[in-house]
Amino acid sequence: MTARRWTLRRTLVVGTGALVAIALLVTGLATSLALRTFVYERLDAQVVESLQMARLGSGMQTAPNPADGDRGDGPAPRVGSLFVLFDGDGTVVSSYTGDDGEERSLDVGQLAAVTQADLSARTPVTVDVGGGLGEFRLAAREQNGQKVVAGMSVEEVTATTSALTVILVSVAGTALALVLLGLSFFVRRSLRPLERVAVVADRVAARPLSTGEVEIPERVDASDTDPTTEVGRVGHSLNVLLAHIESALSSRQHSEDQLRRFIADASHELRTPLASIRGYAQLSLGENAPMTPTQERAFDRIASESTRMADLVEDLLLLARLDAGQQLRREPVDLTMLAIDAVSDAHASDPSRTWLLDLQEDDAVDVLGDENRLRQVVANLMRNARTHTPAATTVTLTLRREGDVAVIEVVDDGPGIVPEIRDRLFERFARGDVSRNRDAGSTGLGLSIAQAIVVAHDGAIDVRSEPGRTAFTVRLPAN
Template structure:
């Protein structure tokens, strides 16, 4: 079976499979019944016909005074004593030297005619065994006959009956069987379609519930699954009822699990937001006291000087981490962003200028294509943060002298912003989880000590809040972060 045939059959519905399969079985049963009936009738009719042929041999006699009368030796069918010949029967008497003594065929009108030479030759050529009827074709004029022969007083007597009636009977029976079987099969298919359609209605309703549940977004957010299979389709005494009942139980378990998941996520978000908010003040105080101590120019040992430097540096880094965590918690909670027109062209120009000022050791290029102005709707500050994160990511994880290109172009109904570099690339195992929180590319790239591992997570969350997408492709010598946003 070809792949296309298997694929076509696999797309059949259960209703079609049941109707076609049952219809095929009924058709096979009708075919077998018709063949057996035809063969049985044919055997029965041939047995009776052979008996009549053998009886005809007893009627045909050569010589006077025998039962059944006699035919004159001149071979004419003229007057004859005994019963009248049967319509469609024939006889022929051959002398020992093969010459024809007499022959006769009774037509449909009851008139007897003499057999012609071709018909007599066909009888002679058949070489019939003694008293064993066989089918012989006597040509287009008479057709097929059942013939039998026997030796009688030194002569060979042949008698036969035409197969025309048998052929007509079996042909009529075949036509009747085909018509009846076809009509019966058509009625069976119609009845099956109605019965199967009615029987599978509960399964259709169960499938409809499953389709509605499958269409629900269950990955994030508050989740409720109000869809349930109706009570009439949950009868455990039926197969479909067991499926419906099991589906209801499964949906209840899923809803409970999703509610527990959402509750845990909400608790975690509140904890992160509250903790981040509460940490902002003490961190600011630590940073302030460290800077105050360093600003007094009081005598300090080298160890004290380095300790205060590290306190100020790490408190600044921790404050940045707290701000990032707080922003992620707010984005996860669905914080609404500003919706205003943002000129991505100016945003890209400013971002490349800032990157060049911050790190002139790398080559920063801008490719705006042929489009003068590309605008989207969103929060300009957050979008600037995304682009800055991507450029900072390239600066952080590539060696000096790397060529970084920020390209902006249109693609249908979307604006596409792409940041590419010719650095060492990202290891495949890191690339698959690059947008996870606290993911770091330590294996394949140099890591800046100030990196929190949240920059790309924040970028993805901001882009998702703008109904956009962000992705990455990386090979040694080429890394590309692609940002897609719907146009204004």
């Protein structure tokens, strides 16, 4: 299953929105990282500053002992600060100032975490002290056999960066939503001229240009044909193209009308001289006057060929009239009797083939139409089977009703039609000599006349062929 392609509007909105989202994401990440780096640098500076303010040596210590309440001579420690003093005699003094400003000593596990950390005096490192205190940035300095460790909790840094992340996400999400809404409105408004051009193109595409109608009134409005814009150029080009198509269709229609008038006029004018030729030939043959064998053969051929030419002229005249839109009679026609007569006539004219009739309805199948023309359709199909199949072929004429459609089907078990000829079988003067045997002459107009008559009755005719089975099917609206 092919994935449905996106419209230009959706592509522009989604594509631009994706670019904006990427820009907001990069901006947010850069801002968050910059703030995190800045805050950590400030925190590290405070740790180093606290470490440098520590007084070591000669029994003096900066870290107060929370047990005796001595805070020393320095300033009050910052909230979240940590201070540990390792004396040379193994004495350890530790202090941590909580959020409430109260100082407390570290437990054994927390002291172990501080002791095991690889600390330096210039570059603080992050250490998870544990015991509910979390991570700290710690630095250490040794002097006179003493080691002092100073640190600051990263909780405030984490809270600050987390709050900033939430703010950035909220602002970026709101901004992206507003951008998408604005883009949808802007793109929809910008593509309205293109939509109007597309509507004109759709109306033209829905117009049946093959029916002889040459007028194409659809045009793009002048407001959408500005050559300085891309859409205007498309609209202008479409108008020019429609004008060229209309001109070409008018020329084609004019040529076809002239050809139809010529065929109709020529066919009409040829009927009289052909009748005269046939009449004089029959008159000469009927006088029983002395003739040489050559003369008798010549007059016989003149009569035969004039009859054949008269039939051809009648066929051309009928096609010209149908092309000109001549209305056929609309009377109830009993297709059952028509099928019976067609099979009886075929039996009489060609006993070398097997002619079968298959009536699948108990009741008569009626249609509204011209009985003589419908008889001509069935006769042409039967004649086509007789002309293009070998002797001993079985030809079956089937009549049935499918809902509101009357179906006439002529099926033979001959050699079939090659696809190259089947594709153009209903064209005028098309012949099946290449693929099927010919026992008699053919003008190549029989099937085209049958199709023209069926179409004039609002029906359809088609053919399906393969070696051993060829079926011509006619479908007409049932009465």
